[in-house]
Amino acid sequence: MLIYLRNNIHLGYSLYRDKEDPERFRKDPQVQTTNIRLLPYTKYLSPHSPRWRHALRVVMGLILLMVASSSTWADSLQVLHWWKSTSEHKAVDFLAGKLTQENILWRDAVIPSGSGIGAGIVLKSRVLSGNAPEVAQLNGVLIGEWAELGLLLEFDAVGSVGKWDKILFPSVWSLTQSKGHVVAAPLGIHRINTLFVNRKLFKKYDLALPESWDDFELAAKKLQQAGIIPLAQSSEPWQLATLFETLVLSEAGAGFYNDIFVKKEQSAFFDARFGQALKRFRSLKKWMPTPLQDRSWDELARQFADGGAAMMVMGDWVKAELNAWGLATDVGFACMAVPQTENYHLYDIDTLVMLAGDGSHRAAQERLAQLVLSPAVQVEYNQIKGSVPVLRNPDMSKMDSCARTSWKLFARGGSTQVPSLAHRMATDETSKDAIIAEIYRFFMDDQVTVNDTQRRLGAIARSLKKI
Numbered sequence: 001m002l003i004y005l006r007n008n009i010h011l012g013y014s015l016y017r018d019k020e021d022p023e024r025f026r027k028d029p030q031v032q033t034t035n036i037r038l039l040p041y042t043k044y045l046s047p048h049s050p051r052w053r054h055a056l057r058v059v060m061g062l063i064l065l066m067v068a069s070s071s072t073w074a075d076s077l078q079v080l081h082w083w084k085s086t087s088e089h090k091a092v093d094f095l096a097g098k099l100t101q102e103n104i105l106w107r108d109a110v111i112p113s114g115s116g117i118g119a120g121i122v123l124k125s126r127v128l129s130g131n132a133p134e135v136a137q138l139n140g141v142l143i144g145e146w147a148e149l150g151l152l153l154e155f156d157a158v159g160s161v162g163k164w165d166k167i168l169f170p171s172v173w174s175l176t177q178s179k180g181h182v183v184a185a186p187l188g189i190h191r192i193n194t195l196f197v198n199r200k201l202f203k204k205y206d207l208a209l210p211e212s213w214d215d216f217e218l219a220a221k222k223l224q225q226a227g228i229i230p231l232a233q234s235s236e237p238w239q240l241a242t243l244f245e246t247l248v249l250s251e252a253g254a255g256f257y258n259d260i261f262v263k264k265e266q267s268a269f270f271d272a273r274f275g276q277a278l279k280r281f282r283s284l285k286k287w288m289p290t291p292l293q294d295r296s297w298d299e300l301a302r303q304f305a306d307g308g309a310a311m312m313v314m315g316d317w318v319k320a321e322l323n324a325w326g327l328a329t330d331v332g333f334a335c336m337a338v339p340q341t342e343n344y345h346l347y348d349i350d351t352l353v354m355l356a357g358d359g360s361h362r363a364a365q366e367r368l369a370q371l372v373l374s375p376a377v378q379v380e381y382n383q384i385k386g387s388v389p390v391l392r393n394p395d396m397s398k399m400d401s402c403a404r405t406s407w408k409l410f411a412r413g414g415s416t417q418v419p420s421l422a423h424r425m426a427t428d429e430t431s432k433d434a435i436i437a438e439i440y441r442f443f444m445d446d447q448v449t450v451n452d453t454q455r456r457l458g459a460i461a462r463s464l465k466k467i
């Protein structure tokens with residue numbers, strides 16, 4: 001009997017579920033209200049009355065609890081992350097299953113929040129209150145910041161035995177280290193500057209795939225005339241920022257992108273190219289739903305998949321979601337670069353860190369770090385998640401066209417790789433939030449002019465931490 005514990009912190013309930021029947025877990029509305037739900041063992045006991053059945057369930061629950069918490073497991077790791085969509089669940093289930101094979105229980109602490117904003121807050125408060133999980137999803141610049149505070153476990157031996165310096169892309173290898181120590185286990189690389197196109201709609205209205213902004217405008221106009229929303233978009237600040245950073249890259253290229261979002265040079269905020277990106281951002285508004293709503297990225301992907309919207313700009317986790325719903329890459333949808341960004345990989349790297357704690361979980365934490373970098377796990381996990389392996393030499397045979405393009409571009413290294421602002425790769429959290437707040441304000445309020453925003457950001461840039 002294979003079980004693992006899903007401990008959903010934000011709703012405050014614990015569940016034991018049958019690993020062979022994950023769909024039932026997902027579809028069952030009772031999951032939201034039940035404290036301990038048992039599947040499907042009770043059907044084998046003859047139920048005489050609801051009370052009797054209830055009593056049996058409780059007894060079975062206790063037995064399962066004892067089995068789970070006693071002899072079976074060598075150790076357990078609570079893993080805090082923010083993944084909650086269909087494909088994200090699958091990716092988590094896959095990793096949890098691998099850990100189970102090692103006799104280690106994956107205790108799931110999911111704080112659903114697009115791009116991890118809520119998860120970051122919960123993680124911080126749990127660490128401050130002395131109740132840290134053993135493992136957490138922590139991306140980008142935050143890794144170094146947390147390591148400097150002494151909160152992360154160093155696992156240099158795992159890195160050296162696994163030859164991480166040789167097998168990882170150099171930029172990924174440097175992300176996993178702080179002051180010469182290995183402190184993070186990278187899972188996969190997402191590409192942010194991705195334009196998804198609904199092939200059925202484009203075929204129906206005889207539209208060319210948009211390789212330039214002119215193509216994009218032409219297609220958007222025809223789609224709107226046909227009553228279709230050309231571009232799916234949410235008003236969530238991180239989702240707006242995800243679109244906006246691709247526009248900065250599109251208008252001004254990688255050098256300028258780095259000046260403005262990594263170095264935070266004040267003059268860059270006054271540059272005409274930044275003004276141009278703001279103008280493009282606002283001009284895209286007419287192709288989005290009105291009023292713009294605060295919707296999760298997977299809701300938007302659903303709208304796109306159902307033909308309610310024809311295009312979507314978002315990281316390639318959307319690809320994984322569409323695949324999980326049965327839409328095949330290149331058939332149901334096209335996965336392209338946002339116009340004028342074909343030569344860039346605007347990246348976001350998903351990473352796990354191990355919280356140091358009292359050191360009593362070190363062996364299990366190190367095993368997990370080892371596992372996520374094994375070639376087979378890298379291939380399968382990334383296929384499910386929509387990202388690409390962090391390895392220099394992965395098995396590419398099962399990658400679809402979207403993943404191949406992404407991996408090959410990233411492998412070029414150098415100025416091809418551009419760190420995402422919205423997904424914490426470019427700068428510290430305070431700077432990121434300050435910039436996104438202004439971008440959001442500009443977009444949501446048409447009274448705020450391009451010049452206002454440039455002036456405000458220029459003033460803010462003076463006080464932001466420089467690298």
Ligand code: GAL
Nearest residue numbers: 113114115116317348350423
């Ligand atoms: C990103 C993360 C992705 C995906 C996305 C949407 O920051 O790297 O894996 O989860 O947020 O929540």
